[in-house]
């Protein structure tokens with residue numbers, strides 16, 4: 238099962254050649270994917286050799302094969318974690334019963350919607366990031382951007398494999414639609430809000446990979462528990478790639494704040510902006526923006542959809558096996574809700590609170606990353622702390638979207654929010670300033686003024702390695 242047939246058109250460990258009909262269908266989708274990649278993938282870098290990691294098998298030594306490759310020649314493949322014989326449903330009404338190898342008819346639509354929604358985020362982020370290659374702060378960062386991009390392309394393959402294999406004709410149509418929607422397009426937008434926001438510069442790219450890719454980690458983790466075994470196995474393998482995306486974001490911002498502190502100490506007025514750096518209050522505003530947009534991706538605080546997906550055994554909790562109880566009948570979750578315009582802390586039936594349960598795990602994980610940024614600031618001897626805003630701040634989805642809060646979680650009226658918005662979220666001037674710093678640095682081993690070099694290079698290589706051949 239672990240062996241991958243890389244001599245096939247589509248590298249895979251799912252014995253694609255054993256199912257000629259499926260193989261033909263996916264081989265027919267492949268050119269459409271390549272067309273989409275060339276049209277909507279990284280602008281201006283398609284013919285360059287990039288030092289990329291390619292998965293060639295799911296074994297520990299096989300999924301990270303490094304070499305220079307042109308992106309359109311990247312070997313996008315289909316990889317599922319090996320099947321565990323005798324696996325049973327780990328949660329929900331069917332707890333303890335054998336998992337499914339096919340989609341049960343009654344859950345077909347629910348499952349398809351989950352897969353399409355996840356699948357849509359993958360090409361969306363490639364589209365959002367397509368112009369960033371023009372302004373990368375170094376070859377190291379440029380390469381990391383493209384690594385994230387090709388892997389999001391592979392994640393799209395993973396979801397399209399499921400659609401083609403288990404959802405018949407509707408699945409094939411959905412796979413075509415995944416290549417037809419466009420991030421930010423007025424007529425054919427991507428499904429979720431955060432995936433239609435422009436990622437127009439590298440500060441937003443790092444925040445996106447820190448916060449929005451981390452939402453991906455939690456959604457994939459919940460689906461990795463699924464009783465639909467092929468979905469679980471696909472998501473488990475995707476998580477190995479996702480870890481790198483979050484590394485790019487977290488370490489990217491860490492390098493930004495490090496540089497910011499260094500420049501603060503150099504400038505007589507302590508202002509890093511005058512020396513080509515990004516000041517920490519502006520970093521905080523971008524964190525507020527991308528964190529709040531990413532919190533929205535978990536869906537409504539009290540949700541019957543979440544309850545249904547859990548009951549059906551389709552979407553579980555983060556690391557379900559850490560819990561003792563897996564049916565969640567009669568248990569509750571204590572959380573804040575909005576009642577008659579007031580914040581009330583109360584018990585919600587656990588199944589209906591599962592979006593909030595997953596969001597709570599996500600928030601803890603974000604906080605661990607922010608703590609590491611703050612440690613860097615402290616180590617530089619600077620007195621500043623980056624804080625995650627209240628989860629109620631600047632929400633567009635769920636119960637908090639109808640009222641306004643400060644980053645400290647104080648309820649305020651819409652007028653006050655509008656007046657103070659620029660203190661908390663990036664303004665047009667902030668955007669203009671950040672963009673003014675975005676000049677490409679493509680000399681080996683050199684870095685832009687606003688970011689510190691990384692602690693180490695990729696795959697044990699030095700920082701001045703030729704990660705992208707110009």
Ligand SMILES: [Fe+2]
Pocket residue numbers: 359388389392453
């Ligand atoms: Fe992804």
Ligand SMILES: [Fe+2]
Pocket residue numbers: 389450453479482
């Ligand atoms: Fe990702």
